[in-house]
Amino acid sequence: MPITMYQASIPSFVRMLGNLSAILDKAAAHAEAKKIDPAIFVNARLAPDMYPLSRQIQIATDIVKGCAARLAGIDVPSYADTETTFAELQARIAKTVTFLQSVSAAQIDGSEERKITLKFGSREANFLGQAYLLDFVFPNFHFHLTTTYAILRHNGVEIGKMDYIGS
Amino acid sequence: MPITMYQASIPSFVRMLGNLSAILDKAAAHAEAKKIDPAIFVNARLAPDMYPLSRQIQIATDIVKGCAARLAGIDVPSYADTETTFAELQARIAKTVTFLQSVSAAQIDGSEERKITLKFGSREANFLGQAYLLDFVFPNFHFHLTTTYAILRHNGVEIGKMDYIGS
Numbered sequence: 323m324p325i326t327m328y329q330a331s332i333p334s335f336v337r338m339l340g341n342l343s344a345i346l347d348k349a350a351a352h353a354e355a356k357k358i359d360p361a362i363f364v365n366a367r368l369a370p371d372m373y374p375l376s377r378q379i380q381i382a383t384d385i386v387k388g389c390a391a392r393l394a395g396i397d398v399p400s401y402a403d404t405e406t407t408f409a410e411l412q413a414r415i416a417k418t419v420t421f422l423q424s425v426s427a428a429q430i431d432g433s434e435e436r437k438i439t440l441k442f443g444s445r446e447a448n449f450l451g452q453a454y455l456l457d458f459v460f461p462n463f464h465f466h467l468t469t470t471y472a473i474l475r476h477n478g479v480e481i482g483k484m485d486y487i488g489s
Numbered sequence: 490m491p492i493t494m495y496q497a498s499i500p501s502f503v504r505m506l507g508n509l510s511a512i513l514d515k516a517a518a519h520a521e522a523k524k525i526d527p528a529i530f531v532n533a534r535l536a537p538d539m540y541p542l543s544r545q546i547q548i549a550t551d552i553v554k555g556c557a558a559r560l561a562g563i564d565v566p567s568y569a570d571t572e573t574t575f576a577e578l579q580a581r582i583a584k585t586v587t588f589l590q591s592v593s594a595a596q597i598d599g600s601e602e603r604k605i606t607l608k609f610g611s612r613e614a615n616f617l618g619q620a621y622l623l624d625f626v627f628p629n630f631h632f633h634l635t636t637t638y639a640i641l642r643h644n645g646v647e648i649g650k651m652d653y654i655g656s
Contacts (some may be wrong), residue, residue, distance in 0.1 A: 323601060324491035325619055334623050368535070368643045434490060452492055456501050461654050464631030465638075472639045476535045487628050 328427035335386040341488040343415050350408040352479045366473050375473045379411050382466035383418040389459045392438050394429035495594035502553040508655040510582050517575040519646045533640050542640045546578050549633035550585040556626045561596035
């Protein structure tokens with residue numbers, strides 16, 4: 323049986339957000355063990371004009387809540403982007419997982435040809451559901467998850483690829 | 490129509506490798522413009538115990554050639570992992586794309602339940618085709634592509650997320 327839109331999206335998003343949550347737990351434990359202000363990690367960047375860790379996680383969660391809602395044809399939940407601590411970032415991840423789990427396979431399946439319009443300022447991007455998921459959501463989501471991982475790894479948190487992929 | 494195994498894999502891999510190739514071109518041009526030895530970028534890492542850029546690209550290409558071959562039930566091509574320059578890395582990417590394009594939809598489709606065994610030293614991991622693609626290959630491939638991007642971005646190459654995602 324070919325892959326349904328639900329199978330290709332929600333379970334994978336939930337799994338990756340679980341891995342992200344475990345990585346943040348390791349980062350918080352590392353900060354505590356080394357007596358480093360956790361805010362240093364939350365605000366860390368890989369380059370001066372790249373987003374800090376907190377924003378990477380806000381965007382990663384935006385991408386998947388937006389995807390789930392758009393494929394299901396329901397309103398995209400709006401989150402305030404005010405997280406400044408590991409605990410607040412964990413709460414955002416948990417809230418996103420709860421939302422993802424509230425969307426059923428019946429709502430998502432069959433959305434391969436659904437018209438999706440994204441607005442970036444004055445610019446619009448138009449996709450059909452399947453291309454939106456494969457060509458836009460997956461690369462974008464992993465881009466921000468891996469950047470989060472890379473920021474922590476670059477700053478000495480002891481994590482490995484298995485933390486990213488999950489087991 | 491649900492997503493076929495081919496649609497979810499080969500075209501997306503080829504597209505992302507095209508984006509990677511364009512990013513490496515920008516990195517090579519940057520090195521030349523700034524009169525920086527290109528080897529500095531090829532050997533750059535985000536942490537002392539992370540792989541350098543060259544190895545990130547070797548692994549990223551390994552993941553997708555392995556995926557295409559395993560899903561199709563054919564031998565995985567073996568590449569020597571000897572690349573030390575941008576030109577050699579570009580050749581490896583091009584060789585991988587040629588291989589990916591040699592595998593047809595007819596060979597890949599229907600591989601959702603195919604048994605896939607990966608060997609990591611003495612350890613084995615067993616998957617069915619669909620879970621292998623969604624849970625192992627996608628996260629792994631993007632992990633190494635984004636890390637490549639992050640290494641270059643951290644080292645001052647002027648690239649943005651649109652270079653990663655493609656347009």
